[in-house]
Amino acid sequence: MTFKYSLTFILILFLSHINAQKTEDLVLFTVDGTPVYTSEFLRVYNKNIDLVQDESQKDVDGYLTLFTNYKLKLKEAKALGLDENPSYLRELETYKKQLSKSFLTDNQVTDALVKEAYNRVSKEVKANHILVRVSENASPKDTLEAYNKALKLRNRTLEEGFENVRKEVHNGQTIFGEELGYFTGFKMVYDFENAAFNTKVNEISMPFRTRFGYHFIKVFDVRNSRGEVTVAHIMIGKQQKGTTAGTPESRIQDIYKKLQQGEDFESLAKQFSDDKSSSEKGGVLSPFSGGQLSSQEFEDAAFSLNEVGDISKPIQSKFGWHIIKLLNKRPIPAFEEMKSELEAKVKRDERSKLIDDALFLKLRKQYNIDNAQPELDYFVSILNDDYYKRAWTLPADFDNNKPLVKINDRQLTYKDFGSFLLESQGNITSKTTYDILVSKQYETFLNKNLVKYQEDNLENDNPDFAHILSEYRDGLLLFDLMETTIWNVAKTDSTDIQNFYENHKKDYTFPKRIEGVVASSANKKVAKKVGKLLEKKMTPEQIKKLVNNNGEVNIIFTSGIMDSKHQALPPKYKFEKGISKIYNYNNSYIVVQANDVLAETQKTFEEAKGSVSSDYQVYKENNWLATLKEKYKVTINQEALNAVRAQIKNQ
Incomplete structure (x- = not known):
């Protein structure tokens, strides 16, 4: 699904039409005389209320405002004729085709392929292959010649050994002899995958055809998939931005020593990890399975940990240095958990031809x-x-x-x-x-x-298809309206945006910050000692030599310009020049040396431009909604609204 489709669904979070209204439904409100019924509002409210982030809109009155605003926008879109625009009709037709694919399928064949796929992603095959290249559209003569060549090579491997022949014949042009390592379902073209999973360990397959030519393979091993792991990590990036002393490798080694000394992994991740997306969570990453990460080194190190709580030695990846802690390890999920994901994959790869052939056969029977x-x-x-x-x-x-x-x-x-x-x-x-x-x-x-x-x-x-298409039809219309009326216009209102900034300058400032050093230790006495050494004007490097002795890391420094949200600063820190008191924060003792306190300062227009543009769009949209409310009268039926409140209260 494209970005525009995704954004459309966000815009119509609460959208859920019903195709026919019951005669006993009460009219909840009208928009310029067009009725909206209580049944529609209740369905929308109950379906989507948990997705609404603004707490004020979770009560009936707040949500009613959101819903009436939506109806006003749709009214305006149709009044402007946006539902007749050729571009709108083309995109709606494109989506209709895309949506119909999920309804045009043979479910029995799909289910069988999904089960087969699950069995295959549950295993990993280790195999090598020899390929005789031949064009997908080669003549029958060339095709037969390639097959016979592959067959002869296979016969040679039976006598001379597969690996001997593979290494000898590989030329990287017409014949390829390659080591493939371990792979699982969906990692190879489907015909190749079939051959790999249907060949026994230590056996050599007969030649088989793919779009690349004729292959034959030798299977060396089949093992269960490694499943899924959840880990936390502390990362020190390759490129430091002047906020720390020493090299990335020396810093990760210092952190590793602190872990060996018994300090808390989560606390150290919050203080020092350069992976900002995970550091606030103590370094915790989303679960992942084999082949899912872009770093093989990280993945192998994570799967090599056996017991929950195990911590790796520092390892290097293309991103920097890492220390990894195992939080959870589980085998491949049950079939029902993976079913929808596997079905989507099956419909995207070569297996889809089998599904299509089954559909064609079914339609022939259906239409005689x-x-x-x-x-x-x-x-x-x-x-x-x-x-x-x-x-x-x-x-x-x-x-x-x-x-x-x-x-x-x-x-x-x-x-x-x-x-x-x-x-x-x-x-x-x-x-x-x-x-x-x-x-x-x-x-x-x-x-x-x-x-x-x-x-x-x-x-x-198909009523389900009709319902989903109706939702998208209105959602796409709303997207086009917002793009035409608010988003694109706001991008070109440079003078108005500048004026908006001038009238709201106080909302765009840099917070109070310090330029200084933060020292962190698990030992309060060490933190006090460091504070005194900082008062004596000693540098962090000099202090580390005094305090980090006998191979132990008792103190880690973070330096640079920091505001109150910086991960190293305690929430209760007072922004004052000089050496701070000792703070207990993230299970460590913190002392701060503020060389300078940078007062709250006004952002220039260029510095605040992104936030100003976003706020201006909100301002413009609110004004536009006010004009729509004047243009199209909204009349609330208080009796119906009271009935809705009572029904929701009793749910």
């Missing part, structure tokens, strides 16, 4: 299409070699109106198939006999029209 092809000799007779040159045209006396095949009430004619032949001649890359070519093209033509017919009638035949 005979498996026997109609008489196609006429089309064979009008083809010539121009078809392979993409220069073929229909004859002047072509019989356009002659019926060919009927799908329910839709009659397809010679003209339809003739036009299809014209359009698809560019897709034919290898020569075959005209009768075979026409037969294959007819099958493709029929399948496309079967799917097209069902797709065109989904909104009438």
Whole structure:
């Protein structure tokens, strides 16, 4: 789904139409005379109230304001004719096609492929292969030659050993002999995956075809997947930005020594980890499985930890240095937990062809299409070699109106198939006999029209499809309205944005900050000692040499410009020049040396431009909504509203 689609659904968080109103529904409110019923509001409220972040909108009155604003915007969008814009209609049609894919499928075949996929992602196969390259559209002669070459090489491996032959014949051009390591389901093209999972350990498969050529493989091992781990980490990035002393490696080693001394992993992560997305959570990362991360070093180190609470030695990745702590380790999830994810993958890869073939067969039965092809000799007779040159045209006396095949009430004619032949001649890359070519093209033509017919009638035949499409139709309309009226306009209102900044300057300031050093120790006496040494004007490096002795790390310094939200500063720290008192923070003792206190200062327009532009859009939208309320009268039915309040209260 595109970003625009995603944003549309965010905009219509509360959207949920019903296709017909019950006669006993009360009218909750009207927008310029158009009624909105209590049943619609209750359904929307109950479905989405947990997703509303603004607490003030979770009560009935607050949510009613949100809902009436939405209805006002839709009213305006239709008044402006946005629902008739060609771009809107095109995008709606694109989404309709995208949505219909999930409704146009054979569920039995899909379920079987999903179960097969689960069995395969539950395992990891270690294999090597030899590939004889041949074009996907090679001639029968070249294809047979490649197969025979692969077969001969396989026979050699049986006598000489697979690895010996693989290393000898690899040339990186026509023949490839490669080590593949461990892989699981969805990591290879489907035909290759089938061969790998159907070949026993220490056996060599027969040659098989993929779009790359003919392969044969040797399977060395099959093991259970490593499952999923949850870890926390402390990361010191490769590039320090002047806030710490020493190299990244020396800093991670200092932190590792503190861990060995018994200090708390979570506290150290909060104080020192450069991964800001996880440091506030004590370094905790989202769970991940094998092959999911972009760093193999990190992944292998994480999976090598066995017991919850185990901590790795410092390891290096392309991102920097890490110390990893195991929080949870679990095997691959149960089938039901993975089912929806696997189904999406199955529909995206080559398995989808099996699903499509099953769908075509089902639609033929549904619409009583005979498996026997109609008489196609006429089309064979009008083809010539121009078809392979993409220069073929229909004859002047072509019989356009002659019926060919009927799908329910839709009659397809010679003209339809003739036009299809014209359009698809560019897709034919290898020569075959005209009768075979026409037969294959007819099958493709029929399948496309079967799917097209069902797709065109989904909104009438499938209530779930109709409901989702209705939601998106209004959501897309709302997106176009906001883009036209607020977002794009706000981008060009440079003078108004500047004036908005001038009128709200006090809202755009840098907070009070210090330029200084923060010292952290698990030992209060050490922290006091460091405070005294700082008073004597000693540098952090000099202090570390005195305090961090006998191979122990008793103090870590963080330096730079810091505000009250900085991870190293205690929440109760008073922004004063000099040496602070000792603070107990994150299970450590903190002393701060403030060399300078930077007062709260006004941000320039350029410094605040991003926030100003965002605030201006909100300001502009609120003013626009006020004009809509004047343009379209909203009338609340108090009796109906009281009934809604009572029903929600009793839920």
